[in-house]
Amino acid sequence: MNRRLLFLLPVLVFAGxxxxxxxxxxxxxxxxxxxxxxxPVPSFALAPLIDGKPGLATADLATxxxxxxxxxxxxxxxxxxxxxxxMRLQRDGVxxxxxxxxxxxxxxxxxxxxLGDPFQRVGIDRxxxxxxxxxxxxxxxxxxxxxxGVIRFRHAGPLTPEIVRDVVMPLLAGGKP
Amino acid sequence: xxxxxxxxxLVLALLVSLVQSSVPLVGxxxxxxxxxxxxxxxxxxxxxxxxxxxxxxxHAFVNSDFSVLAVALHSHSAKPLIYKIAGTWGxxxxxxxxxxxxxxxxGGLVARYGANLPPSLKSRALAVQGMLAAxxxxxxxxxxxxxxxxxxxxxxxxxxxxxxxxxxxxxxxPMLYVxxxxxxxxxxxxxxxxxxxxxxxxWARWVRPWTLTAWLFLTGGIALGSWxxxxxxxxxxxxxxxxxxxxxxxxxxxxxxxxxxxxxxxxRDTLKGWTILLAILAFxxxxxxxxxxxSGVLTSVHxxxxxxxxxxxxxxxxxxxIGGALALYAWRVPDLKxxxxxxxxxxxxxxxxxxxxxxxxTATVFIGTLYPLLLDAVTGQSVSVxxxxxxxxxxxxxxxxxxxxxxxxxxxxxxADLRGITGRLLTAGAATLVVAVWVGSLPLNRHAxxxxxxxxxxFAGTLRLPAAALGMALAxxxxxxxxGEWARRVGLFRLRxxxxxxxxxxxxxxxxxxxxxxxxxxxxxxxxxxxxxxxxEVGRVLKPGESLTVERWQIVLAKLEDETGPNYKxxxxxFVVTEDGGAPFLMAPEKRIYDTQGQPxxxxxxxxxxxxxxxxxxxxxxxGGAWAVRVLVEPMVPVMYYGIMVMMAGGLMSLxxxxxRVGAPRRARAAPVAGGPAAAPAHGDD
Numbered sequence: 001m002n003r004r005l006l007f008l009l010p011v012l013v014f015a016g017x018x019x020x021x022x023x024x025x026x027x028x029x030x031x032x033x034x035x036x037x038x039x040p041v042p043s044f045a046l047a048p049l050i051d052g053k054p055g056l057a058t059a060d061l062a063t064x065x066x067x068x069x070x071x072x073x074x075x076x077x078x079x080x081x082x083x084x085x086x087m088r089l090q091r092d093g094v095x096x097x098x099x100x101x102x103x104x105x106x107x108x109x110x111x112x113x114x115l116g117d118p119f120q121r122v123g124i125d126r127x128x129x130x131x132x133x134x135x136x137x138x139x140x141x142x143x144x145x146x147x148x149g150v151i152r153f154r155h156a157g158p159l160t161p162e163i164v165r166d167v168v169m170p171l172l173a174g175g176k177p
Numbered sequence: 178x179x180x181x182x183x184x185x186x187l188v189l190a191l192l193v194s195l196v197q198s199s200v201p202l203v204g205x206x207x208x209x210x211x212x213x214x215x216x217x218x219x220x221x222x223x224x225x226x227x228x229x230x231x232x233x234x235x236h237a238f239v240n241s242d243f244s245v246l247a248v249a250l251h252s253h254s255a256k257p258l259i260y261k262i263a264g265t266w267g268x269x270x271x272x273x274x275x276x277x278x279x280x281x282x283x284g285g286l287v288a289r290y291g292a293n294l295p296p297s298l299k300s301r302a303l304a305v306q307g308m309l310a311a312x313x314x315x316x317x318x319x320x321x322x323x324x325x326x327x328x329x330x331x332x333x334x335x336x337x338x339x340x341x342x343x344x345x346x347x348x349x350x351p352m353l354y355v356x357x358x359x360x361x362x363x364x365x366x367x368x369x370x371x372x373x374x375x376x377x378x379x380w381a382r383w384v385r386p387w388t389l390t391a392w393l394f395l396t397g398g399i400a401l402g403s404w405x406x407x408x409x410x411x412x413x414x415x416x417x418x419x420x421x422x423x424x425x426x427x428x429x430x431x432x433x434x435x436x437x438x439x440x441x442x443x444x445r446d447t448l449k450g451w452t453i454l455l456a457i458l459a460f461x462x463x464x465x466x467x468x469x470x471x472s473g474v475l476t477s478v479h480x481x482x483x484x485x486x487x488x489x490x491x492x493x494x495x496x497x498x499i500g501g502a503l504a505l506y507a508w509r510v511p512d513l514k515x516x517x518x519x520x521x522x523x524x525x526x527x528x529x530x531x532x533x534x535x536x537x538x539t540a541t542v543f544i545g546t547l548y549p550l551l552l553d554a555v556t557g558q559s560v561s562v563x564x565x566x567x568x569x570x571x572x573x574x575x576x577x578x579x580x581x582x583x584x585x586x587x588x589x590x591x592x593a594d595l596r597g598i599t600g601r602l603l604t605a606g607a608a609t610l611v612v613a614v615w616v617g618s619l620p621l622n623r624h625a626x627x628x629x630x631x632x633x634x635x636f637a638g639t640l641r642l643p644a645a646a647l648g649m650a651l652a653x654x655x656x657x658x659x660x661g662e663w664a665r666r667v668g669l670f671r672l673r674x675x676x677x678x679x680x681x682x683x684x685x686x687x688x689x690x691x692x693x694x695x696x697x698x699x700x701x702x703x704x705x706x707x708x709x710x711x712x713x714e715v716g717r718v719l720k721p722g723e724s725l726t727v728e729r730w731q732i733v734l735a736k737l738e739d740e741t742g743p744n745y746k747x748x749x750x751x752f753v754v755t756e757d758g759g760a761p762f763l764m765a766p767e768k769r770i771y772d773t774q775g776q777p778x779x780x781x782x783x784x785x786x787x788x789x790x791x792x793x794x795x796x797x798x799x800x801g802g803a804w805a806v807r808v809l810v811e812p813m814v815p816v817m818y819y820g821i822m823v824m825m826a827g828g829l830m831s832l833x834x835x836x837x838r839v840g841a842p843r844r845a846r847a848a849p850v851a852g853g854p855a856a857a858p859a860h861g862d863d
Contacts, residue, residue, distance in 0.1 A: 004507075010457075010503045011506065014461075020551050022492060077249075080331070
């Protein structure tokens with residue numbers, strides 16, 4: 001082999017790798033594919049977190065209107081980062097359902113009292129019973145559920161304005177992201 | 178206010194790094210001494226500014242200034258002071274700042290102690306350091322500003338991940354960073370040499386101490402990380418082939434290869450293209466390690482991967498730095514004057530084989546680490562690559578490597594006479610065989626009950642005994658190979674003891690260092706093999722007052738108690754343990770729940786005899802006052818860490834050798850610029 005070509009090899013291999021990294025760079029929506037995409041929400045029923053506000057169960061998610069289901073916890077830093085976005089979504093009229101995940105009820109209530117409560121219904125999933133069925137592995141996680149109770153999208157980690165604009169809103173409007 | 182000053186210093190540092198990366202380079206191209214001389218002061222200024230900026234961030238952490246976003250997210254007022262300080266680099270933004278600070282520290286050291294380097298080489302190397310600093314400062318300022326404020330400030334912070342609240346982990350990342358970033362000096366010297374178009378033995382001597390320093394810190398950092406996983410995660414394992422571990426292991430493998438190939442450049446003025454490539458790759462893998470894996474660009478870790486802009490920025494930085502370096506390599510290396518070919522049976526032949534095996538081993542780890550990520554990128558399929566893969570690829574490569582390691586030091590440079598060493602090889606071989614047979618006759622753990630690392634690792638039951646025998650025999654072979662050469666050089670048993678002593682004193686420290694380092698590898702190999710194959714695990718449910726016996730230990734669960742730590746609550750089980758009816762002692766594993774995050778962690782209780790660890794883990798409550806308890810008897814685990822320490826001692830001896838100090842010219846009595854441990858290579862006064 002030509003000697004020069006041999007020395008060209010490292011940079012070529014690297015170029016291939018960099019190309020693969022580019023293709024595989026995290027476009028958050030598809031980062032952690034959920035096994036439940038396009039499947040109906042698992043059957044679950046959670047007790048209410050807050051007096052006077054209902055808890056959350058499977059039937060509440062097949063109302064004909066698409067909704068966001070947000071898993072949060074008072075002990076989770078990124079949840080605080082994401083919270084203003086949820087508040088804005090609520091002001092924009094999006095149906096938001098909350099699940100307090102692996103959290104002490106008092107702490108979760110305080111969290112919502114301090115930062116604002118954007119949810120229509122909040123269930124408490126203290127021992128991760130519903131979380132396991134949903135496939136939650138950390139908080140925050142957010143699911144888009146269409147009006148028929150089918151999960152259309154899952155986002156792991158805090159929502160960003162870009163994801164809301166590019167993926168969540170189109171899905172809620174009934175389109176494709 | 179302090180935070181704003183820190184931010185301001187960071188911006189100034191960016192400007193200085195731009196000067197450092199351009200003016201000296203032009204100067205070197207034109208032969209303008211004045212312009213080249215800018216490099217040194219610029220590097221010092223960069224270091225001062227970044228040190229200030231880092232201290233400003235630390236100030237915010239120590240004073241729990243929750244108006245700084247990074248502090249609010251990663252610190253907590255109830256945290257002990259040491260973890261507040263460690264919190265400075267326990268998050269993405271702060272760790273990036275630490276990274277550039279260390280980069281500047283190394284640049285500052287070269288500037289300060291590199292007076293004897295050829296001016297053009299020095300200014301070019303510093304310019305490359307400046308470019309790296311500029312790239313990462315841009316990254317920090319535009320995507321990861323550690324001084325960003327949050328309004329209104331939260332009343333208290335969100336704490337540090339309780340798993341990370343541990344002394345070993347407080348120093349583990351900085352240590353690894355010193356190792357990673359230390360390799361940047363090899364990288365900069367390699368680029369400078371490519372620009373100069375000249376690689377010679379002198380170059381190899383200049384690079385060697387920096388490689389050794391980086392290698393020492395990498396070794397220490399990896400060992401600390403493994404030790405932390407061993408006692409904190411409560412699984413009783415010390416290496417998981419996890420992407421993050423692999424990320425630090427790959428630069429280590431390449432740095433080890435570089436240490437050895439640089440010797441060939443130094444002694445025989447050949448193997449230059451390969452050595453330059455290793456210098457580039459070692460740092461490239463460090464970058465990939467720090468940024469692709471740790472910052473979560475390729476693995477999805479909630480905390481870090483939130484901002485896609487970061488990933489794109491990092492990728493661009495990697496393409497410019499690594500891609501640029503490799504392109505320069507392809508262009509310039511063919512014109513380097515190469516040395517002659519050499520005989521396969523020679524010291525350099527052995528070193529080349531060492532390099533080939535280490536490089537192949539690195540490739541297997543690289544593929545194992547990146548394959549799942551690449552497959553996911555291309556097909557969206559998720560797979561995981563676990564220990565069975567590495568046992569089938571990496572471990573078999575270590576066998577020939579260890580064999581060569583035993584023979585290599587016995588061979589002479591240029592053309593070795595195999596017949597001359599046949600006697601010694603036969604002696605070593607016979608002794609090795611004896612060890613193999615002896616180990617083969619030892620009983621394996623007879624009462625392993627459940628989970629067993631060796632089976633998990635893919636060694637079928639019948640293969641475990643031969644595997645253990647082979648592993649121990651290799652360790653013995655290595656000991657004899659290392660000591661054999663040393664004994665010949667000092668004339669042990671051949672000369673009178675006082676003559677041998679004289680000879681030993683006459684040997685360069687680096688020669689002793691090699692022997693010690695190789696012995697360390699032998700000890701560590703024995704530890705790996707023993708820990709992997711003789712582990713014995715028992716899981717039981719116990720009520721207070723009940724007991725169980727594992728091998729020679731009688732273990733009684735005395736009581737369960739609650740404990741309140743500074744920022745956690747714990748359930749602690751107190752065991753009374755006796756070894757073969759000896760004096761009883763207490764062991765108390767815990768389960769902790771941290772206040773702010775609610776995340777439980779296990780604190781294993783470990784009792785060591787110096788050779789064997791007894792490892793107790795408290796599991797979950799089983800009802801009726803009974804608790805799940807795991808007992809692990811782990812022979813040879815401490816030995817593994819001893820081996821690594823001996824290896825590091827060998828590296829340190831080599832670093833303190835007068836010749837490497839001559840190689841890294843120094844000014845007498847000068848204090849290191851920022852007092853960091855990284856100052857070791859240049860002022861190893863003794």
